[in-house]
Amino acid sequence: MSTSGIASQARFSAQARLRALQSDIMDLILERELDAGDPLPTENELAAALGVGRNTLRESLKVLQALGVVEIRHGFGMFVAPSNFDALADGMTFRGRLSLRHKGDEALELVDVRQALESGLIGGAMDSMTSSQLAAVEESVVRMEELAAAGQTFVEADAEFHRRLFEPLNNALLVSLLAVFWKVYRQINVEVGAGAEDLTETAAVHRGIYEAVAGGDKALAAERLNRHFDGIRHRIYEVIGK
Template sequence: MTEQPRGDRRARANAAARSQALQHEIMELIIERGIGPGEPLPTEQELVEELGVGRNTVREALKVLQAVGVVDVRHGYGMFVARKKLDGMRTPLEFHARLSLTRSGQEAMELVDVRQALEAGLIGPAIDAITAEDLAEVLSAVEEMERLASAGLPLVEADERFHGSLYASLDNGLLSNLLGVFWSAYSRLHAQIGPATVDLGETALEHRRIYEAVVAQDAARARELLTSHFDGIRRLIQAVVGESAPA
């Protein structure tokens, strides 16, 4: 392979640094002007004049900001500050968690660690806030998981509904977004691990027990059960990583 000239590498590094600086400037402009989520940004031409850079440079910076969930481009309408979304995290989380299964499994484990910290840490407030409607939805998800387990079918969608309903009454948009991102990554991870490696009946039973602890308003028991549930996922990842490790 022919080595790239050092000058070319420097030029690319400088271009990347300038692009990052411009992205930061655009975000600062949004904050300084008090432009809220869903509200329109200045036009490309206005940004060109305001920031003193070329149109293509502005366009590339906006593409990056759109990818990471800062800017929302609606064709035919203009550019807006994105509403609270973390979609930009989905692809890298999925990719690195799945890739790690062929190596140490570290990123997959980290994904589980963060989910456990969030869910176990917030289960007490969730129990205090949960409504009868959300509790009914949690039970519905448990019953669906039990039916699916009996039929030997994947539980991922019902499992996601269980956890989403459990924390819905907290009305925490950031938490909902994070859980959505984690579930998107976890569903891909689960598909890669393979449903044959999962004890469906035991998984459904774990969720039934969590539901019962919530109904009893036993936060300590619910926290213990959630921790045990995620420990089971860790053991599954460790087993898969062990099988894929080179001899």
């Protein structure tokens, strides 16, 4: 085997060992029934329990911190991290934006997942939606219509509409995934812009979704949400030149 091959194999083996150690740390957290915010054992205690050196342990802890599993508070110790989807959001956003410069596969897949989530969950959201939550959804629609009439884009109001639409589900993961989508969508708007001629039509699409929800028609709400995502796909195709 060549020198470069040996070096490559050694790097792979080191990475595999670090991944295994990261898994061991997570298993230890689960086995000891620690919860978010609970302190972890000290570095010395972890190193002894896992049979590794402190430097190797620290490398794995840094990775777990980046993944949102562990929180390291200098001067205070290490803790099980609270629920935080920032790492997931950042990673998926990067992949989506990167794909826009190539074939666009990840960006389109993100739309597919978002479409399936929204059309599939809208019925449950409607079941749990209060009158005040429904009024908040309409407020977002009115805001979009006002901005469209002024010839201004409304990416933030659009994001707010979808967030409010699914707030009744009280699903933190869904809210985080919606935020991921809008990070990617903002970048699409930066790169291709939003045609003023499409603003009124887009606002009308959201008005139609709201009216289906307000009317209690789950099938129509799901259908209109599905059609809404066809426009987003078209914008991605514009970016990647399809």
